[in-house]
Amino acid sequence: MAQKIGVLALQGAVAEHIRCLQEVGAEAVAVKRTEELNELDGLVIPGGESTTIGKLMRKYGFIEAIQAFHAQGKPLFGTCAGLIVLAKEIENGEEAHLGLMDMTVVRNAFGRQRESFETELDIKGIDEPVRAVFIRAPLIGRVGEGVDVLSVYKDEIVAAREGTLLAASFHPELTDDYRLHAYFVDMVREASQAKANA
Numbered sequence: 775m776a777q778k779i780g781v782l783a784l785q786g787a788v789a790e791h792i793r794c795l796q797e798v799g800a801e802a803v804a805v806k807r808t809e810e811l812n813e814l815d816g817l818v819i820p821g822g823e824s825t826t827i828g829k830l831m832r833k834y835g836f837i838e839a840i841q842a843f844h845a846q847g848k849p850l851f852g853t854c855a856g857l858i859v860l861a862k863e864i865e866n867g868e869e870a871h872l873g874l875m876d877m878t879v880v881r882n883a884f885g886r887q888r889e890s891f892e893t894e895l896d897i898k899g900i901d902e903p904v905r906a907v908f909i910r911a912p913l914i915g916r917v918g919e920g921v922d923v924l925s926v927y928k929d930e931i932v933a934a935r936e937g938t939l940l941a942a943s944f945h946p947e948l949t950d951d952y953r954l955h956a957y958f959v960d961m962v963r964e965a966s967q968a969k970a971n972a
């Protein structure tokens with residue numbers, strides 16, 4: 775059976791993630807209400823503006839709902855602003871949003887002239903380099919012991935995994951390279967199987 779994966783649809787690049795998830799064989803839906811999480815096996819938190827996404831998450835009860843979703847062992851994938859939303863700590867002292875992933879993030883970390891750029895990245899677990907689009911992207915300045923660094927760009931951490939949490943500074947949904955989505959769908963499949971066997 776196909777894994778059913780939601781894309782948090784409060785703000786940001788929602789349709790693009792849905793398309794990529796479908797390309798790699800998952801069933802994908804936009805999520806606007808917390809009740810919709812119940813029928814999902816995994817959730818993507820897209821890029822956009824983390825302050826806005828965080829505000830809307832608080833307003834609609836998504837903070838507690840997604841924390842509970844995570845506590846059930848269901849995977850989360852945050853891209854760009856979504857990565858910021860997942861983090862335990864935001865470097866400028868801003869209040870964390872979900873506060874789940876043991877890392878400190880630095881917002882808009884790549885400077886003015888590099889606000890937006892494209893590159894090829896080596897990603898642990900994926901064979902050939904992956905095309906990556908960075909848009910006012912954050913970087914991961916510190917990771918906790920349980921966090922596996924998956925990719926580094928110019929000495930800065932730009933993708934990482936901690937158990938069922940996956941985070942990328944860039945926008946994998948803006949290219950036709952679906953391998954990071956396939957990686958996440960594999961994580962979701964493994965988590966569902968582990969649950970079924972428990």
Ligand SMILES: NC(=O)CC[C@H](N)C(=O)O
Pocket residue numbers: 820821822823824825853854855856858881882909910911912
């Ligand atoms: N493309 C993005 O998601 C940008 C993230 C945005 N700069 C933030 O800090 O929330």
